[in-house]
Amino acid sequence: MKTIARAIKWGRKMNAKEYEFMREKFLSETLELSDTKRIEYTEGNHKSNVLWNFEHIGKTLGLTPMKVLAVYLQKHISSLFNYLRTEKEYAESIEGRIMDIINYLLLLLCMIRTYKGDSNETISESNGNGNTNDTRRTSDL
Numbered sequence: 001m002k003t004i005a006r007a008i009k010w011g012r013k014m015n016a017k018e019y020e021f022m023r024e025k026f027l028s029e030t031l032e033l034s035d036t037k038r039i040e041y042t043e044g045n046h047k048s049n050v051l052w053n054f055e056h057i058g059k060t061l062g063l064t065p066m067k068v069l070a071v072y073l074q075k076h077i078s079s080l081f082n083y084l085r086t087e088k089e090y091a092e093s094i095e096g097r098i099m100d101i102i103n104y105l106l107l108l109l110c111m112i113r114t115y116k117g118d119s120n121e122t123i124s125e126s127n128g129n130g131n132t133n134d135t136r137r138t139s140d141l
Contacts, residue, residue, distance in 0.1 A: 030099040051111060066111055073104040
């Protein structure tokens with residue numbers, strides 16, 4: 001933990017403007033990563049069923065999609081806790097792991113809303129001229 005300890009000792013601080021910039025950039029990159037990976041992991045079903053990968057693997061292994069997601073998420077959580085203990089990065093950067101954790105949590109939220117949630121949730125869609133139209137969620141989501 002020498003790196004963080006040195007930063008604290010030297011008085012390094014992140015002000016609100018730096019944090020907001022970092023947060024916006026990081027979340028934008030995180031969502032881009034999600035979109036890119038979804039195309040690969042859903043084997044072409046990325047527009048019709050974002051949960052296809054978890055459902056397909058779950059059906060193959062006799063698990064619920066949430067349990068499949070839990071296995072993937074736990075791998076990244078374990079890596080995060082290892083980083084918190086050692087401050088060492090291995091095959092993947094800690095920022096990449098954090099991105100994956102955020103994306104798995106978003107997919108978990110998607111599962112909760114899809115499998116257990118309100119089917120009347122309103123979704124705003126762009127109508128192409130800078131305005132949005134409210135539409136009702138369909139069972140495809």
